[in-house]
Amino acid sequence: MSRKRPTIADLRAMKGKRQLTMLRVMTLEEAEAAERAGIDIVSIPPDLMLNPEYRDAAPTLFSMPGDNFFEIGTADDFVRWAFRLYKAGADAVYCSASYATVKAMADEAIPVIGHVGLIPSRATWTGGFKAVGKTAQSALDIMDAVRKYEAAGAFGAEIEVVPVEVAKAISERTSLFMLSMGAGTGCDAQYLFAEDILGQNRGHMPRHSKVYRNFAAEYDRLQQERIAAFTEYRQDVESLAYPEDRHVVHMDPTELENFLKALDS
Incomplete structure (x- = not known):
């Protein structure tokens, strides 16, 4: 039986029922491989989403283009950016900009995925590239960020390098669809980078990564x-x-x- 691309309503209905798979893919070939492998969700560069061949290669992948917020600009810039991607076939967009920016897109019915825990573009505020939420107060700060995303109208959030107990407790207490990157199975989807899975990364390997092939060799x-x-x-x-x-x-x-x-x- 052929599968169909999930909608926001489908993903919400699956919350808490089973673990979904998510990859960060960078090329048309990786997207096609993810499609054929039965991956559920992909994060992709905006330019890949705008490639007219993308949906032929990945017709059923729930696809979420994203870029660093400082590459896009103001809330109005984000809305225009998101509409262009939505028109090209995006299912949601990633945004780690302000809650006001997320709200501006959500007010236009654009599904938005936020980011909590270790946020690479803002790691200086949480002490660098290390786990976030290891104390009760910092865990409460993550919950507060999740609540702010809820209020802004976001659909979901990536939760990165957060203790598994914290991520599970938060996921059970939010309507957001939670994407776990190194935050355990208490969330709604597991998220890894294709380059790590394929063994392409020659530098530091994150704790949460798992290598399945040795493309570097x-x-x-x-x-x-x-x-x-x-x-x-x-x-x-x-x-x-x-x-x-x-x-x-x-x-x-x-x-x-x-x-x-x-x-x-």
Whole structure:
């Protein structure tokens, strides 16, 4: 049986009933792979959402484009940005800007996903890239942020690197659809980056990431093959082994004779 793309109403109806899967994908190929693998939700760059080939590759993925708030601008800029993406087939948009900006989009019936816990673009306020919500007060601060998102009209929120007990307690007490990145199974969906799953990331691996393939090694192998191919090409040119007769075209002998006579006349 073929599946259909879930709506906001569908996701709300599934809240608390089963774990959904979510990926951050960056390319059309990754989106197509997520579609064929049966992934439920993807976060994507806005430019990918605007690619006319995207929905052919990923017809049933609940797709959420997002960008850093400082790349977009004011609340009015966000509304225009969101409408453009919504028109292109987005199901929701990610926004870590102000609650007023979230409200401006929600007031136009645009489904918005916010962000609580460790928010990379604002990590300086919570002590850098580390877990948030490990004390009662900081956990209450996260709950307060969730309540503010509710009041602003957001549909859901990513909750990142928060103790599992805190994330579960918050998810049970909010109507928001909660996307867990390193916050345990007490939320509504598990969220990982495709580059981590595929082993493309050569730098620091987050605690919550899990590597399923080693693309970095494959890329290294392909780079060595690339260098070898370019070297062989250079050697063929230098030794006159390239081009061979099969790589060029020849002129009819009579036409060639007429051409050469004309050149010399």
